[in-house]
Amino acid sequence: MDRPYVHINVAATADGKIDTFERKGAAISSARDKERVDRLRAEADAVMVGGRTLRDEDPKLTVKSKILRAERMARGLTENPTKVGVASRLDLKPDSNFLTAGPARIFLFTTPQTDETQRSMLRSLNAEVYTLGAERVDLIAALRVLKENGINRLMVEGGAALNFELMRLGLVDELTIYVAPMIFGGEKAPTTAAGPGLVRSEAVSLKLARVESWDDGGVVLQYKVEMLK
Template sequence: MTPDRPFVILNVAVTADGKTDTAARGGATISSPPDLARVDRLRAESDAIMVGGRTLLGDDPRLTVKSAELRAARRARGLSENPIKVGVISKATLRLDSRFLTAGLASVLLFTTQQTDPAQIARLRQAGADVCVLGETHVDLPAALRRLQEIGVQRLLVEGGGTLNAELLRLGLVDEIRLYLAPLIFGGATAPTLADGPGLPRDAAIGLERRAVEALDDGGILIAYRIPRS
């Protein structure tokens, strides 16, 4: 049976106490240089990269492939030099000069809801973004993934944050997790984690199959998990 969505890989950098940022939520760096190089390779192997609304507005990520060699290798394979940038954002108030919209040669696709002002949607389209309204208050994620599949995305990399991750996991829309566990502790009861949102009861916990573990010289650990499709 042909799957009706892309293969979804969730990449996250966490501290040893499971945080993906400090409680201040300023987009603190957790990855080491070797881990950033790994993420760059993962981006280069992906057709699209997705982030959630608060990551998009707060961190304003470029979501481009940093290595010139990896971009050239994509072009040599007949691909655009960067994967499609995808934002999942209920109210798309992002600035037209944001790095997300402007950095690098890349298509941009925003999944948003009826909460976004139609005039802002027109401005975003004018700025070159594709905007797709899928839902009243929250983006319909299964429909968003179907749309990505329809436009040729076979491999989707999700780069957080924890609210988007949690919802994709809850809906059974994640196939792999790539985790960089950094030798750091941030603490903070309100600091974000890999999967936030309301949380799951124990009997609905998501089981993971460990596929690979690698200890890095920087003191970090890379873990790859698989989530079998039910």
């Protein structure tokens, strides 16, 4: 396969929202879920997010637990997984968490819409910038580049547009959703998968692999994505 194994992880409310209508990166995960996500990151070769998540949440994407970082290094891996951002037009600040928290290798996939000033700033910070696609990033090509660079296991941490597009293209192997016991509502609040949507006959088909019900009221749903024929 010329792409990594791709695992999307999401924290959603019982009504499927992954943020409120305010889009400020609302807290949804419980303390236990944060630990689960940290373990998933520690097991991944790279962690990917979409451009709006990068801009609005400015995530660090590093492994929080010292023990898990030490275990990675004992396995001969880097302290943190590679960080990957996907944005049609990059507009990152040099002091952003995404660029500065680490140490971690950084890949950015973008289009010709990202200007030269931004590109040279990113290069000066050792970020590896790839221009793939005209209007939007060619995700098939991006995953190929990751595989060529030794990324065998990719964790995707949203948001909704990136999740949808990866699933629509048949590039996802596994989906885990922590369903928190809360409702956000709001037509404009993002859900697990957004984009233009699919008609019923083209729905992405999932196979339930595991369910866990937690004391904090949350439920973890782990699905395998059935591959397109």
